[in-house]
Amino acid sequence: MRRLEILRTVMISILSNKFRVFLTSLGIIIGTLTIILVVGIGRAGETAVAEQYSRLSVESITISRVKGMGQSAAPTEILNKDDAMLMSEVLPNVKSIGVSTKVLTDIGANGASSAITIQGINEEYAEITRLHVAYGVMLTNEDSMMRNKYVVLGSNVAAAFFDGDLAGAVGEKVLIKGSSFEVIGVLDSVGGSGGISTSQADSGSVDDMAFIPYDVAVKYTTGSTSRNMSSSANQVSYIALANDINSVDLAMEEIKEYIVETIGTGDAYTVTDAGNVLESAQATAKTLSSLLLAVAVIVLVVSGIGIMNVLMVAVKERTREIGILKSIGASRKTIMIEFLLEAAAISVFGGILGALMSLAAPWIFSMSTIAFEPSVEGILLGIGFSVLTGIFFGFYPAAKASGLEPIVALNYE
Template identity: 30%
Template sequence: MRTIELLAMALRTVTGNPMRSFLTMLGVIIGVSSVVTLVAIGRGSSDQIAKQYENMGTNQLVVNAGGTGRATQLDYNELMQLELFPEFQTVAPTISLNGANIKYDRTQDKYNVIGTNDRYLPLMKADLAEGRNIAEADLDFRNPVAILGSEVADKYFGNASPIGEDININGVVFTIVGKLKSKGSNTAGTSIDKAVIVPLVTAQRVFKLGQIRTTYIEASSSDQLAKAQDFVKRYLTNKFKSDTGFTIMNQEELMNARIAATSTMTNQLISVAAISLLVGGIGIMNIMLVTVSERTREIGIRKSIGAKRRNILFQFLVEAVVISGLGGLIGLILGIAASYVWPMLSPGQATKVSWDIGLYSFLFSVFVGMVFGLYPANKASKLRPIDALRTD
C-alpha cells in the first residue's frame, strides 16, 4: 500500500470522529503551543535586556557596597577623586529612599527617591523634558531641589509644568527644578520614570540616610574598562581591608547575568511544557489501542485478502503520526499567534518568534506520535486473521 493511500486513510479516520481526534491531539497541541510561546517570550526578554544595556553603553561599572562602621562606608569626596584618573570619565554615587511619601496639594502617593549628583542623569542617558539638572551649587549648599520622573510628574501635575512648584517628601519641602522624559525600565529592572532625583548630600541630611550603597562609574572608553574595574577593586580592598563587602560588575557581566537568569527560567518552563507532549503521546497510544480493538474485524478482513503484517503496522503507525502531526501543526499555529498577541496583553513585554524552535517542536510531536503509536500498531499487526474475524 502506497504512502499516499495510507495518509488518505488516516485522514479519513481522523475526520470521521473529529471530537475524539481533537481530544487525542489536545496534549500535543498544548505542549507545542506552550513551548513556542515560552521561547518567544524568553528570547524577546533577552533582546530587551541586551537593548537596555546597549542604550546605557558598554563601558560602565556598577559598584555595590554594604556593611557597618566607617571602615566599610564609601565617601562621596573620595569617590569623586576617581575622575582625576585617566581611566575614569564619570562617577555618580547614589543613595535611595524607597517608598517615600510624596504630597502635592491633595494628591499623595509613594515613590522612590534617589540622592545623587549632576553626573547621574547623563550617565543613565536620561533626558530632561524641561527644567534643569542638579547643579554643583545644589550639592555645595544642600539645596532642597528635585527632578521628577515622567510618571511622577504626570501623577501630580498632568500636562501642567511642575517647574517652580513645591512638593512635600516625607515632611520636607522640595522645589521642583526639572522633569524627565519617559525612559522605561533601566538595567536594574526599575524605572527612573517612577523616581524623584534630589541632591545626594541633601538626601543624606534631611532623610538621615547613611552610607552610599551604589555607585555608577563610566570608564573613559571601552578599552579602559578592565583597568578601571581593577583600579576600583584595589581601592576598595585597601579601604575595607578586605576583598569582601563589595561587588563590582561591568555592564556586560550584568547583561549576561540577567540574560542567563531569564534563559534558565524559560528553560525550566519549557521543560514543564514538554511534559504535555509526553502526556499527549500517552493519550495517542491509549486511543490507538482503543481503535485497534474497535477495528479488529477490519484487520482480520484485510489480512484474509492478502494484507501483510507490515501493511497493518504501517497503517496504524501512520494514523498515530497523522494525529500527532496535526496536533503539532495546530499547536504551532496557536503558539505563533499567542506570541504576537502576548505583547498586546502585557505592554512593555516583547516577544521574538523562534522559527527553528517551532520546527523542532513540530518534528518532536511527530516523533512522539511515532513512538507511542508503535505499540498499538505492532499489536494490530500481530492479530491472527481467524481470531480477528471471530470478533464481533
C-alpha cells in the first residue's frame, strides 16, 4: 500500500469512530495539560526561590533554631538576643548580626482586618536582608530601644488596607493585636513569591508581611516579656554578615563554636550560608516538581492503557479487513504502521488539545495565589510524552493485527 493510502485508511477509521476516539483521548488531554501545568508551576517556584534569596547578601549566614528544640530545651540551651548580638563584637570575621521573630496575627485598618505575618526585626536585619522602603523610612534600633509602636508594611498589605495608595499609607494607623501602630514606611514590591527569610522553611513574601521593632514584637505580639524568648524560641532566628565573601567559612566556624560555648550544645541551631540555603530551597522546589511530574506521567500511562484497549477492540472489529488487505498483498509492516499511526494520531490530537487548553492557565492562575510560568519547554514535553505514550501502548495491538493469518482473518465472523 502507498503511504497516502495508509494515511487515508487511518483517517477513515478515526472519523468513523469520532466519539470513541474523543473519549480515548480524554486521558491524553488531561495528562498533557497536567504536565504543562506542572512544568509551569515548577519553573515559577524555582524562579520565586531565586528571587527570594537574591536579596540576601552573599556574605550572609542564617542561624536558625532547630524545630522542636524549644519544647523540651532548658533555658540555657537557647541563644538569647543579648548573647547573639555580642558575636559581632567578639568574633573577628562577623561584621553584624540581625535578629528576627515572627508571629501570625490579625492586623486591621479602615474597618478591615486580615491575618498577617508580623516580623519583629532590628536595623541590622533590614540591612543584611536588603529590605528597602519605597515610601517613608525603615525601622531603626532606636525605635526598638524606645519601644516605638512603628510598623513598616509590605506593598500588598499597604495596598489592601489603603485602597492601593502606598504613599498615603505612611502616617496612618493600624491595629496589631489591639494596639495602635503608626505606619512609617512601605517596602518596595518584591513581586511573585519572593521574600526574605532567615529560615529555610519560611516561604513568606515581604509583600504580604509587616515589620515592627524587635523588642516591640517581643512585648506586644509574641506574648512573651522575656528577652530570652524561651516560650517562643523556635520563632526567633538570627542572620549574620561576614566581613567579606572570603570570610564566610571562617565566620560560620566561629559562630558554631560560639554557640557551643554559650549554650553548651551545637545541636540546637543550624548555621548555613546563603549559597547553601539557596541550593537547598531550589532542590526542594525541583523535588516537588518531579513528584508532580511523576503524577502526570502516571495519568498518561493510564491513558495509554485506554488507547491499547481501544485498538485491541479495533483489531477485533477489523479482522476481516486485515485479512482482505493481506490477501491483496499488504505486508505485515504495512498493517503495523497503519495501527501505530492510528494510535499516534489519537495521542497527537489529545496532546495538541491539552496544549491549547494550557494557554488559559496564566489567566486562571492569576486569580489564585499559585504562581505559573508558561514555557515552550513544558508544551513540547507534554505533547512529546503524549505521542510516546500512544506509540508505546499502540505497539502490541499493531503487532497482533500484523500477525494475523489471512485465511483465519477472512473466515472470522
